[in-house]
Amino acid sequence: MTQYEKDLAAVKQNGYALKYVEHQTPELCLAAVNQYGYALQFVKHQ
Numbered sequence: 001m002t003q004y005e006k007d008l009a010a011v012k013q014n015g016y017a018l019k020y021v022e023h024q025t026p027e028l029c030l031a032a033v034n035q036y037g038y039a040l041q042f043v044k045h046q
Helices: 003-013 015-020 026-035 037-042
Strands: none
Touching: 003 015, 003 026, 015 026, 015 037, 026 037
């Protein structure tokens, strides 16, 4: 399991986990925000 897969699983369970994801992708951010709307504040500008 890659780090990306671990991060994706984490944000799908709890969007707050996005705060701790080092390499954010649009898919990760969207999954986190879908799970927890307030995760939007943790999206790093790319």
